[in-house]
Amino acid sequence: MKQTPFIAVEGAIGAGKTTLATMLAQEMNIPLIKEIVEENPFLGKFYENIDEWSFQLEMFFLCNRYKQLEDTGLQYIANHKPVISDYHIYKNLIFSERTLKGVQRDKYRQIYHLLTDDLPKPDIILYIRADLETLLYRIKKRERVFEQSMDTAYLGQLILDYEEAMASIAINEPSTQIITIDGNLIDFVENKEHFAQIASDLKELIHERIQHT
Ligand SMILES: Nc1ncnc2c1ncn2[C@@H]1O[C@H](COP(=O)(O)OP(=O)(O)O)[C@@H](O)[C@H]1O
Numbered sequence: 423m424k425q426t427p428f429i430a431v432e433g434a435i436g437a438g439k440t441t442l443a444t445m446l447a448q449e450m451n452i453p454l455i456k457e458i459v460e461e462n463p464f465l466g467k468f469y470e471n472i473d474e475w476s477f478q479l480e481m482f483f484l485c486n487r488y489k490q491l492e493d494t495g496l497q498y499i500a501n502h503k504p505v506i507s508d509y510h511i512y513k514n515l516i517f518s519e520r521t522l523k524g525v526q527r528d529k530y531r532q533i534y535h536l537l538t539d540d541l542p543k544p545d546i547i548l549y550i551r552a553d554l555e556t557l558l559y560r561i562k563k564r565e566r567v568f569e570q571s572m573d574t575a576y577l578g579q580l581i582l583d584y585e586e587a588m589a590s591i592a593i594n595e596p597s598t599q600i601i602t603i604d605g606n607l608i609d610f611v612e613n614k615e616h617f618a619q620i621a622s623d624l625k626e627l628i629h630e631r632i633q634h635t
């Protein structure tokens with residue numbers, strides 16, 4: 423029985439994942455699973471020297487998300503309670519394939535699959551697609567000090583990596599439904615109608631899934 427969905431919001435850095443996931447959790451009165459950012463001890467160091475800090479950072483994100491999703495499975499999914507997260511676990515591979523090299527990348531891949539292959543995967547992904555200009559604007563607006571010197575080539579590459587990742591999930595996880603949101607045009611922060619449309623589309627999709635279960 424799969425009547426209550428696990429929803430994940432995804433998109434490159436600054437696309438609006440946390441904002442949208444928080445708004446939807448509130449609107450739908452469902453729990454929000456949020457990734458750890460400010461408390462991450464390696465993020466600032468990583469942006470100063472990616473080669474030096476990438477393995478520690480990727481492992482930190484992986485272990486945190488593993489624990490969160492393990493708990494989410496036990497607390498919510500096993501009990502058929504809907505839940506929304508501001509990430510998909512696959513995000514770890516999107517980043518690590520760019521930031522790690524050689525033996526570290528090979529080892530990380532193995533650990534990633536060992537830890538995550540049997541974790542609960544989202545039924546629905548809301549993918550916010552946004553271009554470099556939009557992301558840079560939002561990263562600036564968010565004012566996290568360590569992100570302000572981010573290499574635009576790194577962010578530009580991540581945009582392409584996200585596109586590839588969503589296409590790969592669509593093929594390899596056909597039971598996952600992906601709703602793509604145009605993050606350049608849709609302003610769910612300032613425009614109430616835009617947000618209402620996203621929420622209504624999502625509720626309709628959930629309703630359809632229940633009907634077909
Ligand atoms: N659709 C949007 N329109 C305008 N501003 C947005 C939009 N989505 C997010 N923002 C703003 O952009 C910044 C980054 O959003 P955030 O949700 O933290 O992104 P992410 O979690 O994807 O990194 C925040 O300051 C947020 O208020």
Ligand SMILES: Nc1nc2c(ncn2[C@H]2C[C@H](O)[C@@H](COP(=O)(O)O)O2)c(=O)[nH]1
Nearest residue numbers: 434435436459480483513514517521569
């Ligand atoms: N190298 C990695 N960086 C990551 C990962 N997950 C998040 N991040 C970075 C990107 C942002 O600076 C910050 C918050 O992420 P948002 O996408 O929520 O803005 O953390 C990762 O797995 N690897």
